[in-house]
């Protein structure tokens with residue numbers, strides 16, 4: 666799935682105050698989406714951009730890779746599980762490669 670726009674909801678504002686952010690453009694400035702064949706480029710300790718969504722917001726946040734469960738790739742591509750810790754609130758989450766963008770080196 667390709668996400669072009671992500672709705673950003675700021676707590677304290679009504680729905681009318683939501684902002685639409687062109688994530689594709691914003692993220693391209695500073696990061697590189699990964700192809701399934703490139704999953705080996707992600708390593709424990711890397712800082713990545715990770716898509717995250719909860720009731721307050723949906724956006725790409727800086728996160729550190731703390732653990733990787735490598736799986737055999739199948740017809741759908743990468744099946745690896747990446748455990749990331751968000752810089753913002755130190756929450757940990759298990760995500761798929763499709764939710765991760767690499768920062769330029």
Ligand SMILES: [Zn+2]
Pocket residue numbers: 701704705736738742743744745762
């Ligand atoms: Zn993989």
